[in-house]
Amino acid sequence: MNRRFLIIATLLALASAQPTIASAQRTRTQSDRRTELFDQDSSRQNAAPAVRARDVEDQSPIKLLIDKRKDLKLTDAQLAQLKETEGKLKNKNAPLLNAIDSLARDLRSATNGSSDDARERARSARMGLMSAMGQVRVNYDESAKEALATFDADQQGKAGELLDKQRQDTDKYVQERVGGVGGRRGSD
Numbered sequence: 001m002n003r004r005f006l007i008i009a010t011l012l013a014l015a016s017a018q019p020t021i022a023s024a025q026r027t028r029t030q031s032d033r034r035t036e037l038f039d040q041d042s043s044r045q046n047a048a049p050a051v052r053a054r055d056v057e058d059q060s061p062i063k064l065l066i067d068k069r070k071d072l073k074l075t076d077a078q079l080a081q082l083k084e085t086e087g088k089l090k091n092k093n094a095p096l097l098n099a100i101d102s103l104a105r106d107l108r109s110a111t112n113g114s115s116d117d118a119r120e121r122a123r124s125a126r127m128g129l130m131s132a133m134g135q136v137r138v139n140y141d142e143s144a145k146e147a148l149a150t151f152d153a154d155q156q157g158k159a160g161e162l163l164d165k166q167r168q169d170t171d172k173y174v175q176e177r178v179g180g181v182g183g184r185r186g187s188d
Helices: 002-024 030-040 053-057 061-067 076-111 116-149 153-178
Strands: none
Touching: 053 076, 061 076, 061 116, 061 153, 076 116, 116 153
């Protein structure tokens, strides 16, 4: 009888625990469903660029060369010259970087509308963004050429490899974030 009692007690305990286990399971909420729908929303995938001026500024070849000064075995004079070049480059690009932030913001707000006016504003903002990013790229290329001219042959080789890798990463970033704006060039 003890055995039967033990079996019945165990079954009753399990039966009473089922609602507790079931209620402990997470139920799906409306916010879960909205999140899934948001993730699947194709219009969000084609939304305005998520580019920021800070990200563009981080792609500076001069900044890369300064960061890799030990790998490149730069002299103090070369490092000082790079820092001076970086300051000039920041000043030269400051209005362009401000324009990039502003145009990206304009483009995001314009892509939320579906009117012809909104599409025209988006097109105009995208063209301005392309132009500003293209000019920043030109400034970066010019400053990198000037910097490489002050390096010896060994330093130039290492720096060239680093800059090529950075250019590929930048092109990938631009392609992902902006859809090719300002960074895609033909075969070099």
